[in-house]
Amino acid sequence: MKKLLYAVLAIVVVIVVGIGALLALVDPNQFKPLITEQVKKATGRDLVISGDIGWRFFPSIGFTLGQTEFRNPQGFAEPNLVQLGSAELSVSVVPLFSRHLEIGHVSLQDGRVFIQTRKDGVSNIDGLGQPAPQDQQLETTASQPTTAPETGTASEPAPSSQDAAQPWTISLEGVELVNASAEIRDEQAGTFTSISALNLTLNRFAPGEWTQLDFDVAGQNGELAFTANGATELFIVPALNNAELKNLQLAATAKDPVNDIQSLSLVVDKFKAGDWSAVTFAAKGEVPDLVFDAKGETRLKLSEAFDLLQLQALVLESGLKGAALPRPEMTVKLNADAEYDVSKGMATLSQFKAGVDEISVNGEGSFKAADIPVIRFAINSDNIDLDSFLGLDKKEATQKTSDEGAGTTTGGSMSETAPAADKNKEPDLSALKGLDVAGTVKLGKFKAANAKLANVLVDMKVAKGVLKLKQFHADLYDGSITMQATLNANGKLPTYKVTNQIRGVQVQPLMIDVADNDVLAGKGDITMSLAGTGLAENRIRKNIAGTVDINFADGAVYGVNVPEMIREAKAKLKGKRAEYVKEERKTDFSAMVATIKLGSGKASTTNLDLDSPLLRIAGKGHTNLVSEAIDFKVNTSVVATSKGQGGKQVDEVADLTVPIDVKGNWTEPKFSMDLAGLLKQNNELEKKAQKEVERGLEKLLGDKAKDDEVKKVADKLLKGLFN
Structure with missing residues (x-):
C-alpha cells in the first residue's frame, strides 16, 4: 500500500514539476511572431497581439489572450477588421481520451467587427483568406528545410473500428460576450448598420441538455435606433441538426425622426418544429399622424421541413388615435386563422373576422409574393353605414343648422377659408399598374353619401393597370341597380366605360337622400352606356359621351303646376284673372320617357315625352355640363275634357298647346310660359x-x-x- 501511495505521490510531483518547468522555461508570448507570420501567410493581413498570452492549467488547460487586432488594408475608415480587448478559452484533456470535447468557459471582452464597402466598390473583406503575395513569403520559405511530403496513409494510422463507431461529443461550460460591437458601412449603397453594445451569456451548453441564454443589444440602422433584450431556454438535439426553445421573452424599442416604437414585446411558451406554440405579443408607439397600442395572441406552428408557417386563433386588438384616421379614435379587431407557404410565397388568411368600431366584416383572403403581388379576397358584412362611421350625418345636420342661422350673410366664406379643388387635376392611378387584385364584396345593407342600398354584390379585378368592375348589383329604393365598368390607366389619360341599368327605383326618395332635391318623383327605369377620357372633373364634363334612356311611371314633376299655368293662360286669353286655388306646385304624370345624348360637353334630348290623363308634354333642349346652364322648350297640351289636376274644368282649353321655357341652372331651374309662342301655335285661339x-x-x-x-x-x- 505504501508503494502505491509513493507512486501516486511521485506522479503528482512529476506533474507539478513539469507544469512549473513549463511555466518557467516556456513563455507563450514567444510564439507571437510565429502566430502573426502564419496569419499573414494565410490571409495576407497583419495580426497585432499587443496583450499578453497566458497559460491556464486548472481546472483545465487553456490560455488567456490580451488586446489583439486584425488589421484592415490601407484606405479604410478604421484600422482594424476585428479587435479584441481580451479572450479566454480552456479545454479539458482527460475527456479527449473518451472522444469528448469539453470546452471550458469562453469569454470575449470588448470585441469589435468593422466591415466597410467604399464608394468604388472595394470592401475590407475582399480577398480575405487568400495567401500573401509570393515575394512576401520568399524569406520565410527560404529558411525552412525542404522535406518530401508524406501521404496520409504513411503517417496516419487507420482509425480503429472502435474509434469509428464512437462519435465525438461536445460540451461547453459557458459563453460570455461583454460589450461587443460591430459596424457595417456600405458607402456605395448608402446604408449603415451598427451595434454599439452587445452582451450575451450562455450557461453550460451540451447537446441533449437545456441551457439558459440571455442577451441585450443596442444599435442603429440608418436613422433608426433600436434596443432589444431577451431570455430563453435553449435545447440542441444530440445530432446537432435541430433546436428547441422555451420560455422565450423578447422586448425591443425602435425610433427614427418620424417613428417611435416605444415598446414591442413577444412571449413564446415553447418552440419546436412540428409542434404548436402559444404566442402573445404587444406593441405601442407612434408613427406620423397615428398613435397605436396593440396586443394579441395566437398559436403558431412551423413544419419540420421549415416550409409552412401556420397561425391558429389569431386575435389582434389595437387602439388608434390620429389625424390620419377617418375619426379621431378607433378600435380595430381581427380574429383569423392564417398560414404562409414558403415554397409558394403565399400567405392565406382564412375565416377572418375584422371590426373597426361598429363596422364588422368577415371573409378570407390570400397574398402571393411576386414582382406584381397577387391578392385575392372575399368579404362579407351584414351592415355598413359609412356616413355614421365617418360622422357625415352629424356634419350635415350641423351644416344645415349653421346655414339656417347664418342666412345669406356668410356667403362666400367657404371660398375664403378653403382653396377650391383643382378641377383639371387627374387622380394618381399608378398603383393600378403594380397590382393583381381580384375579389368579391357582399353587403346586407350599405349606406354611403346618404344613399341606402341592400343585398350589395361587388365583383372586381385589377390587373395590368386595368380596373374591371365585373358586376355591381344592389337593391335600391324598391328597385335594383346593375352596373359594369372598366377603367384603363395605361394611357396618357385614363379611359373609362360604364354600363348601368336601374329598374323600378322610386326616384324621389333617392334624389332627396343623395342630392337633397325632390323635383322629380316616380318609379323609374334608367339605362346608361357612357365612355370618356380623363377623370379630372372638367375632363369628365367635357369628354363624357354616350346615351341615357329614361322611363318613369306614375310620378310627378315638382316645382311647376302645368294645369295651373293653363288656367292662367285661359284667363288671360279672356282678359280675366285666373281664380286662385291653393294647391301643390307639381305636375302629375302617368309616364315619362326621354333619351339623353351626351357629348361635346352637353347633354341633350329631342324626345322628352310626358303623358297623363290630362296632359301631353313633349320637349327638347340641352344642358351645358360645364356651366350647368339649362335651355329646354316644353310643349304642353290639354287632351281631356273632364276635371283635371286640382279639380277645375279645362274643357274650354282642350287641345290647347302651351309652350313652357325651362331656363336657369341645375340647382335653380326656372319655368315660364311662352305666351307669344302660344298664340303663334294656336291661330284659333287668336281668332277667339x-x-x-x-x-x-x-x-x-x-x-x-x-x-x-x-x-x-x-x-x-x-x-x-x-x-
Whole structure:
C-alpha cells in the first residue's frame, strides 16, 4: 500500500514539476511572431497581439489572450477588421481520451467587427483568406528545410473500428460576450448598420441538455435606433441538426425622426418544429399622424421541413388615435386563422373576422409574393353605414343648422377659408399598374353619401393597370341597380366605360337622400352606356359621351303646376284673372320617357315625352355640363275634357298647346310660359281673342267700333299684347 501511495505521490510531483518547468522555461508570448507570420501567410493581413498570452492549467488547460487586432488594408475608415480587448478559452484533456470535447468557459471582452464597402466598390473583406503575395513569403520559405511530403496513409494510422463507431461529443461550460460591437458601412449603397453594445451569456451548453441564454443589444440602422433584450431556454438535439426553445421573452424599442416604437414585446411558451406554440405579443408607439397600442395572441406552428408557417386563433386588438384616421379614435379587431407557404410565397388568411368600431366584416383572403403581388379576397358584412362611421350625418345636420342661422350673410366664406379643388387635376392611378387584385364584396345593407342600398354584390379585378368592375348589383329604393365598368390607366389619360341599368327605383326618395332635391318623383327605369377620357372633373364634363334612356311611371314633376299655368293662360286669353286655388306646385304624370345624348360637353334630348290623363308634354333642349346652364322648350297640351289636376274644368282649353321655357341652372331651374309662342301655335285661339276684343269695343264705342281706323288700332294693340 505504501508503494502505491509513493507512486501516486511521485506522479503528482512529476506533474507539478513539469507544469512549473513549463511555466518557467516556456513563455507563450514567444510564439507571437510565429502566430502573426502564419496569419499573414494565410490571409495576407497583419495580426497585432499587443496583450499578453497566458497559460491556464486548472481546472483545465487553456490560455488567456490580451488586446489583439486584425488589421484592415490601407484606405479604410478604421484600422482594424476585428479587435479584441481580451479572450479566454480552456479545454479539458482527460475527456479527449473518451472522444469528448469539453470546452471550458469562453469569454470575449470588448470585441469589435468593422466591415466597410467604399464608394468604388472595394470592401475590407475582399480577398480575405487568400495567401500573401509570393515575394512576401520568399524569406520565410527560404529558411525552412525542404522535406518530401508524406501521404496520409504513411503517417496516419487507420482509425480503429472502435474509434469509428464512437462519435465525438461536445460540451461547453459557458459563453460570455461583454460589450461587443460591430459596424457595417456600405458607402456605395448608402446604408449603415451598427451595434454599439452587445452582451450575451450562455450557461453550460451540451447537446441533449437545456441551457439558459440571455442577451441585450443596442444599435442603429440608418436613422433608426433600436434596443432589444431577451431570455430563453435553449435545447440542441444530440445530432446537432435541430433546436428547441422555451420560455422565450423578447422586448425591443425602435425610433427614427418620424417613428417611435416605444415598446414591442413577444412571449413564446415553447418552440419546436412540428409542434404548436402559444404566442402573445404587444406593441405601442407612434408613427406620423397615428398613435397605436396593440396586443394579441395566437398559436403558431412551423413544419419540420421549415416550409409552412401556420397561425391558429389569431386575435389582434389595437387602439388608434390620429389625424390620419377617418375619426379621431378607433378600435380595430381581427380574429383569423392564417398560414404562409414558403415554397409558394403565399400567405392565406382564412375565416377572418375584422371590426373597426361598429363596422364588422368577415371573409378570407390570400397574398402571393411576386414582382406584381397577387391578392385575392372575399368579404362579407351584414351592415355598413359609412356616413355614421365617418360622422357625415352629424356634419350635415350641423351644416344645415349653421346655414339656417347664418342666412345669406356668410356667403362666400367657404371660398375664403378653403382653396377650391383643382378641377383639371387627374387622380394618381399608378398603383393600378403594380397590382393583381381580384375579389368579391357582399353587403346586407350599405349606406354611403346618404344613399341606402341592400343585398350589395361587388365583383372586381385589377390587373395590368386595368380596373374591371365585373358586376355591381344592389337593391335600391324598391328597385335594383346593375352596373359594369372598366377603367384603363395605361394611357396618357385614363379611359373609362360604364354600363348601368336601374329598374323600378322610386326616384324621389333617392334624389332627396343623395342630392337633397325632390323635383322629380316616380318609379323609374334608367339605362346608361357612357365612355370618356380623363377623370379630372372638367375632363369628365367635357369628354363624357354616350346615351341615357329614361322611363318613369306614375310620378310627378315638382316645382311647376302645368294645369295651373293653363288656367292662367285661359284667363288671360279672356282678359280675366285666373281664380286662385291653393294647391301643390307639381305636375302629375302617368309616364315619362326621354333619351339623353351626351357629348361635346352637353347633354341633350329631342324626345322628352310626358303623358297623363290630362296632359301631353313633349320637349327638347340641352344642358351645358360645364356651366350647368339649362335651355329646354316644353310643349304642353290639354287632351281631356273632364276635371283635371286640382279639380277645375279645362274643357274650354282642350287641345290647347302651351309652350313652357325651362331656363336657369341645375340647382335653380326656372319655368315660364311662352305666351307669344302660344298664340303663334294656336291661330284659333287668336281668332277667339280677336272676337272678344271686337265685342268689347262695340260695347265701348258703339257703331264707331266698325270704323276701319279703329279696327287697325285694335289689331295693333292685340298683336302687341300677344307678341
